[in-house]
Amino acid sequence: MANTTRRAFLETAGASALAAGLPFSIQPASAAGADTLTIAYSAAITAWDPNSGPQAVSPSNQSMYRSIFDPYINQNPNLTLASGAIEKYGWNEDRSAIALTLRQGMKWHDGSPVTTDDVVWNLQRLGDPKVGHPLQAVFASNKNFKVDGQTITFDVSPWRANMLERLSFLGIYLLPQKYFGKVGKEGFEKQPMGSGPYMFDQFERGSFLRLKAFKDYWAGAPPFETVVYKFTTDASSRVAEIERGTSDVTMDMPYEEYDRLRKKPGLASACYPVSDVALLFFNSDGPFADDNVRKAAAMSVDKKAIVERIHRGYAKALDTLLAPEYKGYDPTITVPYDPKQAVALLAKSGFSTAKPVEFTIQVTRGFKPKDYETIQAIVQMWRQVGLKANIEVYEIAKHFELRTQHKLAPAAFASWGNASADPESSLGTALNSKQPHSSWKGGQVDAALEALFIQKDETKRLDGYKAVNRTIAENAYILPLFQFYQPVIYKNTLKFTPHTAGFVMPTQFKLA
Amino acid sequence: MPIVYVARRLLMAVPTLLGVVIFIFVLLRVVPGDPIAMMIPGEATPQDIANLRAVYGLDRSIGEQFVIYIGNLLRGDFGESISIKQNVLSLVLDRLPATFELAFVAMVIAIAVGLSFGLIAVYWRRRWPEYAVDTANAVALSLPEFIWGLILVLSLSVMWPLFPISGRIDPVQAADFKTQFYLFESLLTGRLSLLREVLEYMFLPAVSLALPLAAVIARVLKTSLMEGIGQDYVLLARVKGLSPLRVLLRHVLPNALISTITITGLHFTFLVGGTVLVELIFAYPGIGNMLYGAAINRDLPLLQGVTIIFAVIFILLNLLIDISYTLINPRVRLA
Numbered sequence: 001m002a003n004t005t006r007r008a009f010l011e012t013a014g015a016s017a018l019a020a021g022l023p024f025s026i027q028p029a030s031a032a033g034a035d036t037l038t039i040a041y042s043a044a045i046t047a048w049d050p051n052s053g054p055q056a057v058s059p060s061n062q063s064m065y066r067s068i069f070d071p072y073i074n075q076n077p078n079l080t081l082a083s084g085a086i087e088k089y090g091w092n093e094d095r096s097a098i099a100l101t102l103r104q105g106m107k108w109h110d111g112s113p114v115t116t117d118d119v120v121w122n123l124q125r126l127g128d129p130k131v132g133h134p135l136q137a138v139f140a141s142n143k144n145f146k147v148d149g150q151t152i153t154f155d156v157s158p159w160r161a162n163m164l165e166r167l168s169f170l171g172i173y174l175l176p177q178k179y180f181g182k183v184g185k186e187g188f189e190k191q192p193m194g195s196g197p198y199m200f201d202q203f204e205r206g207s208f209l210r211l212k213a214f215k216d217y218w219a220g221a222p223p224f225e226t227v228v229y230k231f232t233t234d235a236s237s238r239v240a241e242i243e244r245g246t247s248d249v250t251m252d253m254p255y256e257e258y259d260r261l262r263k264k265p266g267l268a269s270a271c272y273p274v275s276d277v278a279l280l281f282f283n284s285d286g287p288f289a290d291d292n293v294r295k296a297a298a299m300s301v302d303k304k305a306i307v308e309r310i311h312r313g314y315a316k317a318l319d320t321l322l323a324p325e326y327k328g329y330d331p332t333i334t335v336p337y338d339p340k341q342a343v344a345l346l347a348k349s350g351f352s353t354a355k356p357v358e359f360t361i362q363v364t365r366g367f368k369p370k371d372y373e374t375i376q377a378i379v380q381m382w383r384q385v386g387l388k389a390n391i392e393v394y395e396i397a398k399h400f401e402l403r404t405q406h407k408l409a410p411a412a413f414a415s416w417g418n419a420s421a422d423p424e425s426s427l428g429t430a431l432n433s434k435q436p437h438s439s440w441k442g443g444q445v446d447a448a449l450e451a452l453f454i455q456k457d458e459t460k461r462l463d464g465y466k467a468v469n470r471t472i473a474e475n476a477y478i479l480p481l482f483q484f485y486q487p488v489i490y491k492n493t494l495k496f497t498p499h500t501a502g503f504v505m506p507t508q509f510k511l512a
Numbered sequence: 513m514p515i516v517y518v519a520r521r522l523l524m525a526v527p528t529l530l531g532v533v534i535f536i537f538v539l540l541r542v543v544p545g546d547p548i549a550m551m552i553p554g555e556a557t558p559q560d561i562a563n564l565r566a567v568y569g570l571d572r573s574i575g576e577q578f579v580i581y582i583g584n585l586l587r588g589d590f591g592e593s594i595s596i597k598q599n600v601l602s603l604v605l606d607r608l609p610a611t612f613e614l615a616f617v618a619m620v621i622a623i624a625v626g627l628s629f630g631l632i633a634v635y636w637r638r639r640w641p642e643y644a645v646d647t648a649n650a651v652a653l654s655l656p657e658f659i660w661g662l663i664l665v666l667s668l669s670v671m672w673p674l675f676p677i678s679g680r681i682d683p684v685q686a687a688d689f690k691t692q693f694y695l696f697e698s699l700l701t702g703r704l705s706l707l708r709e710v711l712e713y714m715f716l717p718a719v720s721l722a723l724p725l726a727a728v729i730a731r732v733l734k735t736s737l738m739e740g741i742g743q744d745y746v747l748l749a750r751v752k753g754l755s756p757l758r759v760l761l762r763h764v765l766p767n768a769l770i771s772t773i774t775i776t777g778l779h780f781t782f783l784v785g786g787t788v789l790v791e792l793i794f795a796y797p798g799i800g801n802m803l804y805g806a807a808i809n810r811d812l813p814l815l816q817g818v819t820i821i822f823a824v825i826f827i828l829l830n831l832l833i834d835i836s837y838t839l840i841n842p843r844v845r846l847a
Binding site for chain 1: 598676678688794810
């Protein structure tokens with residue numbers, strides 16, 4: 001530095017400027033060859049332990065986790081349970097214990113065998129508070145593990161009706177015990193290993209993930225030799241990727257863009273219902289404590305118009321928190337769109353368009369497709385009957401904080417995803433006033449729900465949920481709006497099988 | 513180089529850094545958004561929430577958390593990221609080279625374009641090149657970096673496929689880098705095809721960041737040069753028979769660069785701030801991209817770590833700017 005002269009400094013700066021002008025080549029306007037699948041994905045994965053930390057239960061990470069790791073139990077595209085690494089599964093006769101039979105001959109990506117010891121270690125790890133699984137207290141119910149041949153049995157105490165479903169979705173993957181012990185937590189983050197259809201190859205944090213086919217996968221070698229997930233979190237960049245052809249698949253673009261892209265030659269499309277349900281939480285304190293106000297609010301929302309005009313038909317209007325793919329869904333439970341009845345109900349409580357009920361409604365802007373626009377439309381519909389809502393836009397982080405503190409505004413937009421398809425994971429927690437995520441703290445259905453938590457007769461349990469669901473709809477403790485659809489655009493040289501859990505993973509694609 | 517001056521400046525940075533640490537620690541706990549509430553799924557129990565608070569040390573009072581945090585910081589421990597579950601310092605140092613290289617290339621482009629435009633506007637003043645430069649500056653300044661990013665993607669990646677849309681390198685090809693400094697490593701090891709690939713991926717995000725800064729540099733330089741050419745020493749140089757270009761470059765420019773460098777240094781902070789959205793648009797794996805994810809997930813240790821390391825960088829950058837004055841203009845002495 002001491003020898004640097006003014007002239008040398010300026011010359012160096014000039015040379016650097018010239019270096020920026022290197023000649024560039026025309027970029028190839030196509031993704032890699034037929035043995036490579038490139039997915040412009042809408043989220044970036046952050047960590048590789050799929051059973052620990054917040055990323056373990058992030059729905060957007062599951063596609064990548066499922067490509068590398070096997071869940072205990074698989075899910076069919078319609079969310080029903082299916083054989084996977086665990087070939088047979090079920091409750092014992094009195095439904096107090098679960099038996100899981102590990103598939104014979106499974107291998108980890110390093111060629112070593114997957115053993116029942118691995119399965120037990122993984123199950124115990126889920127319930128270990130030091131590991132930090134967000135549902136640790138749920139999995140801590142699994143105890144007294146016993147192994148007989150390929151079968152692992154364990155008690156579920158306290159009993160949880162949806163434990164089998166729980167082992168099929170978030171944060172429930174098989175990790176290799178010996179390898180994890182050898183490389184440690186840090187080593188596993190650098191080179192994760194599982195028994196899934198694809199092996200980890202390269203990960204550029206915030207940019208891409210590259211996978212290689214695992215030829216010894218128990219379900220057969222996967223169709224693509226190489227899979228690349230590009231983490232294109234910006235929707236316009238994803239559209240650019242598929243439009244230019246540098247990615248073979250993309251997803252979650254605005255519906256307007258979806259309609260434009262699906263007409264382009266060389267591209268195929270799918271837009272299908274997923275397990276996310278849009279809803280309005282009502283706060284049991286404040287104006288919505290009044291039955292008439294709540295019911296009027298529910299009756300004055302024209303959900304079909306919202307779906308058709310705002311979501312361009314890419315959503316399904318719902319009257320219950322359970323979507324059709326969920327167990328316990330009852331299509332006979334309906335809430336009519338009846339603004340005249342809403343006016344009459346409000347009049348009973350002394351409200352009218354001249355003397356409206358005034359309150360705040362909270363919504364995110366852009367967190368879910370058309371969230372703000374949906375609320376704008378609802379506010380207009382409500383104004384016609386005597387409900388005057390002021391919109392407050394906030395971040396999703398604030399929503400979750402307020403929700404767990406029971407401080408949401410009288411009405412708040414939210415979405416509830418439940419790809420386990422069991423009603424306990426949505427209705428059971430969203431409406432139970434003792435649960436942290438419940439906004440309705442009135443407690444009117446708590447006893448009924450808690451009775452269902454310990455109901456071991458499956459038919460009675462699901463019938464019970466239908467009855468509770470009807471009570472909730474009739475009393476408008478919550479206002480379900482619609483089921484979200486997921487738009488996917490892909491090259492027409494591919495064949496795609498949609499999955500209701502919203503997965504976009506390589507095993508869903510084949511060459512057409 | 514006056515070592516005493518540098519040591520004094522570095523010592524003065526300590527209270528600044530402590531202020532930053534306190535400010536960011538308190539701010540992150542005042543703004544809405546609970547990291548545990550963000551991470552728990554719908555059916556988490558109150559016990560799950562309590563367990564997670566204990567795992568991340570959030571069950572302690574803010575005072576206790578702060579004392580523990582300062583103690584760890586003094587030992588060089590920035591904590592573990594909640595969302596990424598890795599050491600914050602190693603995460604930041606892992607991603608910093610990508611952002612540093614992007615900012616470096618953006619600065620080089622901005623300085624090259626800004627200086628050229630400033631000189632052109634003054635040399636051909638009151639003629640069409642000056643008007644063209646003024647118009648270009650107004651357009652470049654009128655749009656933020658991320659809008660430039662989208663425009664460049666649409667025009668130079670989709671309509672005319674000249675540059676890649678996203679990433680830092682081709683994800684399909686195996687890239688063999690020993691460090692995270694892809695640009696400098698490929699340059700120093702003489703792997704020109706790799707250097708070209710890295711520059712191709714970096715070009716659009718760098719230009720998006722550079723355009724507004726280039727316009728600022730051009731404007732400031734133009735104003736400084738216009739002031740300079742009215743001075744007596746310029747008249748003397750002309751009388752001595754020097755050509756107008758030589759007078760402009762050898763006598764007026766060095767003096768005008770002082771204010772330009774100051775403004776460039778100040779705007780570098782905005783440029784780094786602009787990397788957040790630009791890195792998102794181009795899926796460029798730098799600090800900005802990571803910072804965005806940390807903010808969404810309310811990853812307190814990561815947000816704190818990135819902010820403190822950025823503060824250190826800005827302090828060092830300002831020091832470098834002060835030192836560079838002496839190299840540009842020998843009349844300036846470090847006090």
